[in-house]
Amino acid sequence: MTNSTNDRMLAKAETLIEALPYFQRYAGRSFVVKYGGHAMGDPEAAQDFAEDIVLLKAVGINPVVVHGGGPQIGAMLKKLGVESRFVDGLRVTDKETATIAEMVLSGAINKELVGWITQAGGKAIGISGKDGKMVVAEKVSRTVKDPDSQIEQAVDLGFVGEPKEVDTTILETASKAGMIPIIAPIASDAQGHTYNINADTMAGAIASALGAARLFLLTDVAGVLDKDGTLMTDLKPVDIARMRADGTISGGMIPKLETCVHAVEGGCEAAVVLDGRVPHAMLLEFFTSRGAGTLISA
Secondary structure, eight states, X not given: OOHHHHHHHHXXXXXXXXXXXXXXXXXXXXEEEEEOGGGGGOHHHHHHHHHHHHHHXXXXXXXXXXXXXXXXXXXXXXXXXXXXXXXXXXXXXXXXXXXXXXIIIIIIIHHXXXXXXXXXXXXXXXXXXXXXXXXXXXXXXXXXXXXXXXXXXXXXXXXXXXXXXXXXXXXXXXXXXXXXXXXXXXXXOTTOOEEEEOHHHHHHHHHHHHTOSEEEEEXXXXXXXXXXXXXXXXXXXXXXXXXXXXXXXXXXXXXXXXXHHHHHHTTOSEEEEEETTSTTHHHHHHHSSSOOSEEEEO
């Protein structure tokens, strides 16, 4: 055996030893992972993600995956000739659009993810918020400022919802049975109307309800950057409020960080915003001392 082979094997052994305390600390705990963005359109990235999720399950952690699908919904709407309108990044959703969104999210995307995880050796079960009455939704209410008068005006987003109640029974039952829940962000309200829910929001609500050890939001950026473009590795809610006030964070990062703050203040131990384009970014963040992405804790 050559010295270089010995060095490689030693490096692998050292990585496992470095990860051991994390395995021990979080065995039996839940990790909620929001999966979306670039990785969803890349088979190689999807395979890496599936392997990571199966590894978490194999070492005694209970992963729960919530997936998005905005681009895929947009592509299907375009194919069917249905026009989309957005308010503050949320798609205005009429009944026809809600039906198409459910078809894409609960059907095509959900089962594709189940397939990737099954191929990687895991036992995945695809569900939505409707199953087992896991999530009861309520209609989202939004206001926008009129550019001329600066008066706040209510906007009807249609069948866009947010989680009102979360029952974790089906998730805990599936996890105890050795399965990995894959969740489409669709749920019904108390009257049975179907609502499309932002996947980040859905993941945050589930992480809070489970008292998860981690909420991972996989994105298309390295994490939260300061004004010089440097990655910020650790943040508290007070830091996020300050950075929002001075304009350091803006655009799509604001709702993601709001989700993280709500999750950690609601019972999740910590949330992480990290780059889903980096192979095995989730494992690097969690199982090494170096970490990756931005960790938000209460």
